[in-house]
Amino acid sequence: MKLISLIVVFFISNGLNIANAHNHFPITTVSKLMIERGKIAYENNCVSCHMINLSGAENWKGVDSDGHRKAPPLDGSGHTWHHDDKTLHAIIKYGLAKLVKNYEGKMIGFEDKLSDKEIDSVLAYMKSYWSKENYEYQLKLN
Template sequence: MKAEKKNSILKYTAALGAVSASLYLLSYYEAQTLPDMTLHPQNPDLVQRGQVLYSQYCAGCHGDNLEGQPGWQEKKALERRRAPPLDATGKAWRHSDKSLFIMTKFGVHALEGMGTLNSDMPAFEDTLKDEEIVAVLSYVESTWPKGDTDERENTSGPE
């Protein structure tokens, strides 16, 4: 009986070790493959490229001048939230570069949890390359007053 118990403990320990090693390797791999999510609103070439991409992919909802859709702050039951402004009048400037990138690439639900925000914001993972997302967001950030980015939260979900 004691030998069986020792054998079970050894098997459990080995399995736990294998799972731990797998998780470590997975986290290491993910850290090596994460894109650079740093925005560069001071880079004129990147901002210009981002403005062109914004016009093509984002302006239809967020407006030609980043003004958002009318009534964007209204939260009505069973209604889709309207696109918020991305200029300084909205709240996008409060989000970190990483949060903005994740929301754009994977959709707002990637940060806030599936189903709690009734939004039509699509994920651009299959539409835009990582560098293009950085360009769009760099353009957006380039329009904000200089002091706004100093008050940004470390991480935050969508508004």
């Protein structure tokens, strides 16, 4: 009987966690306010590597003087739109080192600097630069 009670409590508590989870995908470009907030967060946190116009580092497919891959463009001309929102959100939040074994690049996480909503806003801002085709393709990944 105790075992059954523990199992019931486990499923109820996990069900509540799932029900209370912030379901923020897919991220769209519908809200102009969200895009503006994303632009501010991007300019304060991302522009030093990914550039002011989201174009990424020059010759971004190569490596820098430290041997690390350069920052890719986020404007739709690179591969960003090939990934679903959950993956993109996790990369921004946690950095690639926590997601890719043996990663030794420069993409750090921003979980101490940006809230989930701010990360979502950055993604909306990025998507506002993408072509209609890339945007619609990426939405289907979610």
